[in-house]
Amino acid sequence: TTFLTASTRLANRHLLVTAGGTREPLDPVRYIGNRSSGKMGVAIVKAALAAGAKVTLIAGSVQVALPIHPRLTVQRVTTTAEMLAAAQAAFPTVDAVVMAAAVADFRPATISDQKIKKQAGQEAFTVQLVKNPDILATLGAKKTTQVIMGFAAETNDLLAHAKEKLAKKHADYIVANDVSQAGSGFGVATDQVTILTPDQAPQAWPLLTKQEVGHRLVALLAARLAK
Ligand code: CTP
Numbered sequence: 001t002t003f004l005t006a007s008t009r010l011a012n013r014h015l016l017v018t019a020g021g022t023r024e025p026l027d028p029v030r031y032i033g034n035r036s037s038g039k040m041g042v043a044i045v046k047a048a049l050a051a052g053a054k055v056t057l058i059a060g061s062v063q064v065a066l067p068i069h070p071r072l073t074v075q076r077v078t079t080t081a082e083m084l085a086a087a088q089a090a091f092p093t094v095d096a097v098v099m100a101a102a103v104a105d106f107r108p109a110t111i112s113d114q115k116i117k118k119q120a121g122q123e124a125f126t127v128q129l130v131k132n133p134d135i136l137a138t139l140g141a142k143k144t145t146q147v148i149m150g151f152a153a154e155t156n157d158l159l160a161h162a163k164e165k166l167a168k169k170h171a172d173y174i175v176a177n178d179v180s181q182a183g184s185g186f187g188v189a190t191d192q193v194t195i196l197t198p199d200q201a202p203q204a205w206p207l208l209t210k211q212e213v214g215h216r217l218v219a220l221l222a223a224r225l226a227k
């Protein structure tokens, strides 16, 4: 935190961060989920707290310890619908949103209230999925003064896909991550990200620890909010 200067401080600013994966139930004992650890989101929370911000963390399924801090409020959620509701409730009072959660794109069309049983002789099982709301795009469409940062995890055509997400979701920043690269993405401690923002050329950052990426992203937001 030694590099914090006046322009990277976030005192009296309120950040909303989402982290971890959402889970969509199929029945009382099963869900559809993803491998998100929540590391990146938690790194951003820690960096924001170190910069003096008040932070609201909406956490789905995470595999890392969540920080405890007097300026941090944590809200736990399971499904995408719950994460959307919590994010919409917090949105009007925050200065910036960092959407680091791995949100399930689809959920089972119906949730059985009893455990789904195998039928005698059944050799296949089909689950119908329906599209989930896009939390980032929903907030992006409603933003007034909030600065919105989203992520893009891609295995191919990184910049094209990330650029499309920047525009479609009305984001101010997209942090693009090529998850097909060995040092980046799920489960690893490092990321090589590229930052996209409207009207600027994409900026590729070197391979950094997720915590260092978190500090730099928070510094970006702080500089933007100081303008
Ligand atoms: N996101 C969201 N709500 C969703 C899906 C994604 O808020 N239902 C957010 C993620 O938190 C992330 C950004 O949108 O900040 C991009 O997520 P990503 O999965 O890379 O993109 P999608 O728009 O879902 O497109 P696809 O998975 O098809 O690449």
Ligand code: CA
Pocket: 103, 104, 105
């Ligand atoms: Ca997705």
